[in-house]
Amino acid sequence: MADPQTDYEQERHPEEVLLLRVANSMPDGFRPAGFAQLAGVDLDFVLTVLDQLHEQGLVQRIAPNPENTDSQLLIGLTQAGADLVNNPDALALWVEGRIRALELMHDLGRIAQPAEFQWATRGLLLLIAIDFGIGAILALNAGMISAFLFNPNEPGLLPIYKSIGLFVPDDPHAWWGLISAGFVHLGLIHLLVNSYSLNSLGKLSEALWGPVGFILIFIASVWSGFALMAAVSPGAGGGASGGICGLLGAMGAWLIINRNHLPADVRRGWTRALVINGILIGAMSLIPGISAMGHLGGALGGAMVGWALALMARGGNSRPMGASILLGAVVAMGLLGQYGMEHASASGWADAGEIPRLNQHLVPEMAKWLRTFHQGEENHWQPLLMRDKYRRNEVASGEAATLADASRSTSGPLLVEWTETTVKGKVTQQARTLAMALLKTSNDYLEVVAEALRAGRDWPMERDREIIEKRSVRRRAEKAWRDLLESNRDQPDTGDAEP
Numbered sequence: 290m291a292d293p294q295t296d297y298e299q300e301r302h303p304e305e306v307l308l309l310r311v312a313n314s315m316p317d318g319f320r321p322a323g324f325a326q327l328a329g330v331d332l333d334f335v336l337t338v339l340d341q342l343h344e345q346g347l348v349q350r351i352a353p354n355p356e357n358t359d360s361q362l363l364i365g366l367t368q369a370g371a372d373l374v375n376n377p378d379a380l381a382l383w384v385e386g387r388i389r390a391l392e393l394m395h396d397l398g399r400i401a402q403p404a405e406f407q408w409a410t411r412g413l414l415l416l417i418a419i420d421f422g423i424g425a426i427l428a429l430n431a432g433m434i435s436a437f438l439f440n441p442n443e444p445g446l447l448p449i450y451k452s453i454g455l456f457v458p459d460d461p462h463a464w465w466g467l468i469s470a471g472f473v474h475l476g477l478i479h480l481l482v483n484s485y486s487l488n489s490l491g492k493l494s495e496a497l498w499g500p501v502g503f504i505l506i507f508i509a510s511v512w513s514g515f516a517l518m519a520a521v522s523p524g525a526g527g528g529a530s531g532g533i534c535g536l537l538g539a540m541g542a543w544l545i546i547n548r549n550h551l552p553a554d555v556r557r558g559w560t561r562a563l564v565i566n567g568i569l570i571g572a573m574s575l576i577p578g579i580s581a582m583g584h585l586g587g588a589l590g591g592a593m594v595g596w597a598l599a600l601m602a603r604g605g606n607s608r609p610m611g612a613s614i615l616l617g618a619v620v621a622m623g624l625l626g627q628y629g630m631e632h633a634s635a636s637g638w639a640d641a642g643e644i645p646r647l648n649q650h651l652v653p654e655m656a657k658w659l660r661t662f663h664q665g666e667e668n669h670w671q672p673l674l675m676r677d678k679y680r681r682n683e684v685a686s687g688e689a690a691t692l693a694d695a696s697r698s699t700s701g702p703l704l705v706e707w708t709e710t711t712v713k714g715k716v717t718q719q720a721r722t723l724a725m726a727l728l729k730t731s732n733d734y735l736e737v738v739a740e741a742l743r744a745g746r747d748w749p750m751e752r753d754r755e756i757i758e759k760r761s762v763r764r765r766a767e768k769a770w771r772d773l774l775e776s777n778r779d780q781p782d783t784g785d786a787e788p
Contacts, residue, residue, distance in 0.1 A: 302384055302387050303334075303338045304338055304341060304342055304387050305380075305384045305387065307319075307324075307335065307338050307339060307342065308342060308347060308348070308370065308373075308374065309374065310324060311342075311348055311364055311365065311366055311370070312366055312370070312371070312374045314365075315365060315366060316365075317363075318351050318363030318364060318365050319363065319364040319365065320361050320362070320363060320364075321335045321336055321339060321362055321364060322361055322362065323361065339364060342370070346367055346369050346370075347366065347367055347369055347370035347373060348364050348365065348366060348367060348370055349364070349365060349366075349367050350362065350363065350364060350365075351363050351364065351365035386549065407491070407492055407495045407496070407500070408500060409491070409495050409500035409501075409503050409504050410487070410488065410491035410492055410494075410495050410503070413472075413487065413491065413504075413507065413529075414484055414487060414488060414491075416472050417472050417474065417480070417483075417484060417487075417529065418484075420453050420454060420472045420473055420474075421453075421473075421474055421480050423453050424437060424449055424450065424452075424453040424473070425437060425438070427449045427452060427453070428446070428449055431445075431449065433445060433446060433449070437449065437476075438476060438477045439476060439477060439478075440476070441475035441476040441479070442475075447525065450473060450475070450525070450527065453473055454466065454469030454470055454472060454473045454527070455469075455470055455473045455525055455526070455527045456469075456470035456473075456515050456519075456525060456526050456527060457525045458519050458523050458524075458525075458629075458630060458633030462630075463630070464626060464627075464630060466515070467511070467512045467515045467516055467519075467626050467629075467630075468508060468511055468512055470511070470515055470526060470527045470528070471507075471508075471511030471514075471515075471527075471528070471529050471531065471532050472527075472529070473527030473528070474527060474528055474529070475527055475528065479528060483528055483529045483530060483533065484529075486529075486530075486533050487529055487532070487533055490533060490536050490537070491503065491507075491536070493540075494506065494507075494536045494539065494540070497540070497543070498539070498595075498598060502598050503536075505594060505598075506532075506535055506536060506539045506591050506594050506595060506598070507529075507532040507535065507536065508532070509535065509590045509591065509593075509594045509618070509619075509622060510531055510532045510533075510534065510535020510536065510538070510539075510586075510587040510588070510590045510591040510594075511529070511531050511532040511535070511587065512590065512622055512626060513531070513535070513586045513587060513589060513590025513591075513622050513625065513626075514530075514531020514532070514534065514535070514580075514582075514583040514584065514585075514586040514587030514590065515531060515583060515586070515629075516586060516622065516625040516626040516628075516629040516630075517582045517583065517585060517586025517589075517625065517629065518580045518582040518583040518586060518629070519626075519629030519630060519632065519633035520582075520625060520628055520629035520632050520633070521582045522580065522582050523629075523632065523633035524580070526580055526583060528583075530570075530579075530583065530584060530587065531583045531584060531586060531587030531590075532587060532591075533587070534570055534584045534585075534587035534588040534591065535587040535588060535590050535591025535592075535594075536591055537563060537566055537567065537570070537588060537591070538587070538588035538589065538590070538591035538592035538595060539591040539592060539594060539595025539596075539598070540559070540563060540595065541563050541567075541592060541595075542591075542592045542593075542595040542596040542599060543595055543599045544556070544559050544560065544563065545596075546596065546599045546600065546603075547599065570584055570588075571584075586625075590618070590622060593614065593618040593621075594615065594618055596611075596614060597611045597612070597614040597615035597618060598611065598615070599611070600614065601615070643712050643713065643714045643717040644714070644716060644717060644777070647710075647712075647717060647720060651703075651706060651707060651710065651724070652720075652774070654703055654706075655703065655724055655727075655770075658696075658699060658700055658703055659767070661696065661699070662696055662731060665689075665692050665693065665696055669685075669688070669689040669692055670689055670692075670693060670738050670742070673685060673686055673689050673742060674738065674741065674742070674756065678745060678746055678748055679746055681742075681745060683745060686742040686743070686745060687742070687743065689742050690738075690739040690740075690742040690743045691739075693735045693736075693738050693739040693742070694735075694739050696731075696735055697732050697735045697736065697739075700728050700731060700732055701732075703728060704725060704728040704729065704732075707721050707724045707725050707728065708725060716773070716777050719773060720770075720773055723766070723769050723770045723773055724770060726766045726769070726770075727763070727766040727767055727769075727770050730759070730762045730763040730766045731763050731766075731767075733759050733762075733763070734756075734759040734760055734762075734763045737752075737755055737756055737759055738756065741753075741756060
């Protein structure tokens with residue numbers, strides 16, 4: 290009479306069913322052929338499952354009883370298998386692991402045969418192509434299409450790159466650049482290489498994580514890549530390489546978490562592929578113009594998000610842990626992005642946005658005031674101060690003193706503007722400091738000049754040294770100001786970091 294599998298057995302993992310069947314058949318031994326016939330299942334399937342149990346060291350082939358002339362294959366438990374069956378808690382954990390292994394094999398099956406149309410990968414590639422096309426149109430209108438395609442470091446392209454989303458750390462509040470830069474590519478070769486890599490790796494990642502998980506990993510990796518670049522080595526940059534490194538990092542995290550549930554050949558194959566890709570990307574990161582920090586930040590961000598998603602996919606107690614790690618990763622990336630933007634904008638890159646702003650108003654006002662000051666000094670104050678105080682024209686001296694007071698009054702609002710101007714760049718901070726020093730020393734000089742001209746014959750001779758000293762200090766302050774303007778007259782305004 291047939292002894293088919295019960296409904297209860299049908300809901301259990303095949304390895305668990307056969308392991309318990311082998312245990313129940315002891316000491317006589319388990320007959321695979323007889324079980325397959327009675328249960329109505331394929332014998333090859335039964336033998337395959339038994340092979341898996343044998344690889345785990347849980348079952349073994351046993352010799353038949355000499356009195357039994359039956360030549361059928363007999364399977365028995367090893368000591369490890371007997372210990373496992375006799376320990377309910379250990380058995381439950383083992384079953385959970387085998388179920389997870391079966392789920393992973395299903396995941397690998399999806400990767401081996403991905404869906405014909407993967408909209409997330411295609412969508413990202415389309416956005417990258419559109420962004421590059423817009424930049425090409427702008428470059429064509431500017432007469433720089435050849436440079437845009439083949440010479441991305443050409444001076445003058447920076448405004449075009451910025452308009453299509455390039456990350457330029459000149460504004461601590463422009464956080465969207467940490468994401469938009471992942472779609473900007475500097476030159477045709479950069480576009481083709483990253484598009485090919487994203488297309489190949491994106492299909493695998495989307496099959497493994499699903500469209501939402503894939504996009505989450507990519508965006509988080511792009512953000513963390515540019516954030517780390519801004520925090521460690523600020524510069525302008527663009528490219529999807531950080532996101533691609535993040536996808537590799539996420540796969541690495543998935544492999545580490547699930548390594549004990551994967552077949553040995555699959556584990557070795559994945560490890561070899563990830564190591565080779567890691568070495569290639571590491572070598573590329575050494576090329577000048579390529580941001581190693583962008584690659585590293587992308588890989589770390591992708592690994593954190595991939596780790597969290599892999600734990601959440603396991604279910605059970607792993608799900609809240611994965612959710613906590615994901616939340617922590619988001620918070621950490623946000624803080625890194627904030628610090629990176631503030632640090633980068635405080636570096637020389639802030640000057641790219643702040644120098645034009647100062648040149649629009651404060652620097653021209655400073656030049657205008659200096660011209661008026663020099664006219665007063667050459668035509669009025671110095672000629673009178675160099676003349677003997679007993680031979681000065683009192684009317685002219687009074688007018689010159691009034692002119693000195695007027696120069697001081699006009700410099701006051703200018704000094705307030707410089708004092709209240711907020712700047713982050715190294716050059717602009719230095720400019721503000723030197724401008725304030727020049728205005729203050731000029732005011733000190735003008736104050737003593739006006740006092741000496743009004744005092745006339747009553748001016749004590751010993752105070753002439755005070756006028757000379759204040760004039761000398763003022764001249765040094767003006768020289769420092771002019772040297773700064775001259776040294777930054779041709780400051781470069783382009784960058785070419787490509788994470």
